Amino acid sequence: MASASSRWETLWKRRIRRTRGGDVCVRTGPGECSDMLKRARAAFQAGRTANERFRLAQLDAVMRLVFEHECDFVDALGRDLHKPRFETVVSELILVKNEALYAVKNLRKWMEPQYVEKNLATALDECMVVSEPLGTVLILGSWASPVELCLVPLIGAIAAGNCAVISPSEYCTYTAELLHRLLPSYLDNECYHVVLAGTNEVPEMVDLKFDHVFYSGTREEGTKVSLAAARHLTPVTLVLSGKNPCYVDHDCDINTAARRIAWARFHNGGQSMAGPDYVLCHVEVKECLLQALRYALLVFYGSDARQSHSYGRLVNVENFTRVRDLLWRSGKVVMGGHVNEAEKYVSPTLLTDVCEMDPVMHQEYSGPILPVLTVESVDEAISFINRRDKPLCVYVYSSNSKVIARLMRETSSGSFCSNDSVLQSLMLCMPFGGVGPSGMGSYHGRYSFDTFSHKKSCLLRRSRIECLTYLRYPPYDERNLSLMTWASTLMQKSQGWCQIL
Known part of the structure; x- marks a missing residue:
């Protein structure tokens, strides 16, 4: 009896954590998630989220949450990732605020039916596409951007009229527990819930038959999510990390390219899904590029990045x-390479003499390593990129518009950017997502709203023009078939004539 009591006490202690504010935060799992899902479904079926005013109030609450607790988020991300305040505010909090504000300003327009072109058969009818919410969705956040990748998809789900269960990454403990503690104080407690679950519990949660699952993270975990969702035909949006190539042409501003590449690769300790993962530079500019990258890193982080507050x-x-x-198994270190396990510190590292078959070019990782490879021409760069899986992002630095056009046209990726990096993944007016092995679906702005909406085709028809539609009825005869065949040939001149049915 005492042994059983001891085991229960040990289990209980493992399941309890404390937030920075001192509140007890009990780790949840699939069982608690199932209860939350039932409550959220009941709220959705009751029409709680259908009203525009309700959605606007919840979006406003997300903005207030970020405004009023900026210091708490800065502190939590500092504890989890040693993330500088500047990076937290710019790449996480401002992005969330802008997304919420953009949704508030455009929600009415997004909710309106989209009327489509009429034809002869529908001249007296109404044809429209209506955006209706999917239901209750599951949002699985990533530790790379633990606030942005939870709250930005949540904004899209709220705007589209869904209920949601949010599961922040367990690896960012302080940030996850902060969201767990704060969100119930701002959002409707029946419609929106936060789950603190382990990575190994994610497939079980997905298996609970949500109406949509949004996941951002690694391909390995994304595969597990996709397999669990497929068992119930649950639609998914996957934004997956991979190997984002960056081609540096001989015809470009090397110093500007080096600064932008170094910033994109090494901010957040190199943990970015959209950052460049390796550089393909023209052989003529290799030494100049390496020198410019070294100088940029010295300016950014000093001679000892371990002492840098940035x-x-x-x-x-x-x-x-x-x-x-x-780092130890790939290429040659030409800058950096210093590690400290106690601090989980790896210095900004540049690698050369990297082969295509080296582990750093194949294995998925997220850290401050930038391999620099050389190519003889843009053709070789395109061939190198196309031999590998389709990446989340492709970058090119060149002053030659024809080179940029070729990379954009002859490679396939989730997004593309020339003469800069990462910024295309932050734009409100453009979708961000992967293709093939780098994911499916997209989010940001209107595209988040569409991701969490079902586009329902609606034909509101009257009982007139029966003089035309009678041709479709049995008994069939050759005369009616001839008339319909003749009408279909008129499609070449006037769209819609064949749709007399």
Whole structure:
């Protein structure tokens, strides 16, 4: 009896954590998630989220949450990732505020039916596409951007009229627990819930038959999510990390390119899904580029990035070990290469003499390593990129518009950017997502609204023009078939004549 009591006490202690504010935060799992899902479904079926005013109030609450607790988020991300305040505010909080404000300003227009072109058969009818909410959705956040990748999809789900269960990454403990503590104080407690679950519990949660699942993170975990969702034909949006190539042409501003590449690769301690993962530079500019990258890193982080207040740390020991091992097994270190396991610190590192078959070019990781490879021409760069899986992003730095056009036209990726990096993934007016192995679906702005909406075709018809539609009825005869065949040939001159049915 005492032994059973002891085991229960140990289990209970493992399941309890404390937030920075001291509130007890009990880790939840699939069982608690199932209860939350039932409550959210009941609220959705009752029409709680259908009203425009309700949606606007919830979007306003998200904005207030971020405004009023900026310091708490800065502190939590500092503890989880050693993330500088500047990066937290710019790449996480401002992005969330802008998304919420953009949704508030455009929600009425997004909710309006979209009327489509009429034809002869529908001249007296109404044809429209109506956006209706999917139901109750599951949002699985990533530790790379633990606030942005939870709240920005949530904004889209709210705007579209869904209920939602949010599961922040367990690797960012302080941020996850902060969201768990704060969101119920701002959002409707029946419609929106936060789950603190482990990575190994994600497939079980997906298996609960949500109406949509949004996941951002690694391909390995994304595959598990997709398989679990497929069992119930649950639609998914996957934004998956991979190997984002960056081609540096001989005809470009090397110093500007180096600064922008270095910023994109090494901000947040190199933990970015949209950052460039390797550089393909023209052989003529290799030495100039390496020198410019070294100088940019010295300006950004000083001679010892470990002492810099602008440089982050890896999220956990597992990721540190993975990055360190890849660092020692691939290429030649020409700058950086310093590690400290106690601090989960890996210095900004440049690698050369990297082969296409080296582990750093194949294994998925997220850390401050930038391999620099050389190519003889843009044709070789395109061939190199196309031999690999379709990436989330492709970058090119060149002053030659024809080179840029070729990379954009002859490679396939979730997004593309020339002469800069990452910024295309932050734009409200453009979709961001992957293709093929880098994911499916997209989000941001109107595209988030569409992701969490079902586009329902609606034909509001009257009982007139029966003189035309009678041709479709049995008994069939050759005369009616001839008339319909003749009408269909008129499609070449006037669209819609064949649709007399």
